[in-house]
Amino acid sequence: FNRIVLASRPTGPVTPDNFRLESVTAPDLADGQVLVRHHYLSLDPYMRGRMNDSRSYAQPQPLDETMIGGTVGEVVESRNSHFKAGDKVVGMGGWAEYAVVDASQRGVLQKVDTTHIPLSAYLGAVGMPGVTGWYGLTQICEPKAGETVVVSAASGAVGGAVGQLAKARGCRAVGIAGGPDKCRYVVEELGFDACIDYKTHSDGKALNKALKEAAPNGIDCYFENVGGWIMDTVLLRMNAFGRIAVCGMIAGYNGEPLPMANPALILVSRLKMQGFIVSEHMEKWPEALKELGTLVATGKLKYRETVSQGLASAPEAFMGLLKGANFGKQLVKLI
Numbered sequence: 295f296n297r298i299v300l301a302s303r304p305t306g307p308v309t310p311d312n313f314r315l316e317s318v319t320a321p322d323l324a325d326g327q328v329l330v331r332h333h334y335l336s337l338d339p340y341m342r343g344r345m346n347d348s349r350s351y352a353q354p355q356p357l358d359e360t361m362i363g364g365t366v367g368e369v370v371e372s373r374n375s376h377f378k379a380g381d382k383v384v385g386m387g388g389w390a391e392y393a394v395v396d397a398s399q400r401g402v403l404q405k406v407d408t409t410h411i412p413l414s415a416y417l418g419a420v421g422m423p424g425v426t427g428w429y430g431l432t433q434i435c436e437p438k439a440g441e442t443v444v445v446s447a448a449s450g451a452v453g454g455a456v457g458q459l460a461k462a463r464g465c466r467a468v469g470i471a472g473g474p475d476k477c478r479y480v481v482e483e484l485g486f487d488a489c490i491d492y493k494t495h496s497d498g499k500a501l502n503k504a505l506k507e508a509a510p511n512g513i514d515c516y517f518e519n520v521g522g523w524i525m526d527t528v529l530l531r532m533n534a535f536g537r538i539a540v541c542g543m544i545a546g547y548n549g550e551p552l553p554m555a556n557p558a559l560i561l562v563s564r565l566k567m568q569g570f571i572v573s574e575h576m577e578k579w580p581e582a583l584k585e586l587g588t589l590v591a592t593g594k595l596k597y598r599e600t601v602s603q604g605l606a607s608a609p610e611a612f613m614g615l616l617k618g619a620n621f622g623k624q625l626v627k628l629i
């Protein structure tokens with residue numbers, strides 16, 4: 295089967311020659327192992343960090359090995375009594391058409407129910423991105439009904455969940471996203487109260503003015519996905535005792551500086567600002583997935599997917615994701 299490995303580490307933006315498509319032979323299964331045929335690969339911004347060989351919260355992606363990543367698919371062969379051929383599963387199979395998984399290790403492969411929830415949603419709204427939105431909002435921002443929640447990268451897999459979960463808790467939800475189409479979708483389909491196009495309001499002054507109009511009572515909670523000047527501007531409008539969940543800083547993932555002009559506001563406005571990594575809070579996943587699964591199955595949590603076709607399309611789609619070419623959850627469809 296085919297797979298994509300990390301061929302070299304990027305210096306700055308990711309390029310196609312950082313990846314290599316190659317063919318490998320699946321080994322015979324040992325006891326406890328299963329062979330999974332992948333239907334979809336998940337492409338996620340965190341993969342950019344893992345391509346660097348620098349100290350971070352996650353181990354670097356090893357060179358010449360399959361790009362690590364979330365996958366959903368179907369068991370096609372099993373030597374594990376907990377899995378049988380035909381089971382739909384979510385795992386970390388990486389950028390490959392198939393994966394041999396040692397399913398005897400707890401948690402590496404989860405069976406999922408596709409009766410009411412499409413398989414691909416387990417990589418998005420009912421998967422890691424959804425739980426990320428849920429965790430940062432409910433455990434760090436802790437919004438109360440009537441408060442105003444702002445989220446950046448609002449049309450994305452994480453941001454879209456954040457605003458809808460905030461609305462379900464009686465909050466005013468304001469998104470920040472790139473371009474009129476994304477902003478329209480955030481308001482009209484996801485049900486946010488407002489969305490600001492940061493490409494039109496492209497400096498601190500314009501964004502500040504737009505935030506003042508969209509959040510007339512100030513901002514109580516900010517869910518940060520982007521960093522840089524957008525975060526700096528939101529700080530200006532935070533209410534006293536506001537909470538900021540620092541989830542991502544995608545504007546700096548290629549090594550761009552993320553200057554901060556207004557840090558004194560953290561003190562002046564007595565803000566709580568906390569970063570988090572969703573995989574360090576596995577104890578909360580069942581609660582989060584229960585809420586997200588129910589909302590998706592009943593059509594109350596909406597999401598959008600951008601699906602590229604075939605394994606070979608993954609590098610291009612990944613480079614696009616880091617520049618905002620995706621609209622909602624970025625997936626690669628293999629079959």
Ligand code: NDP
Nearest residue numbers: 339447450451452471472519541542543545570571572618
């Ligand atoms: P998205 O689906 O939101 O895709 C990324 C989006 O980021 C793009 O579509 C683009 O949207 C926006 N973006 C890219 N570059 C910039 C830029 N320079 N300035 C402003 N916006 C930019 O991805 P996810 O929902 O998967 O992830 C969202 C964030 O959450 C990321 O920062 C990611 O790293 C983080 N994350 C953190 C986790 C954790 O445990 N802490 C776990 C999972 C995700 P637009 O067109 O609107 O600019």
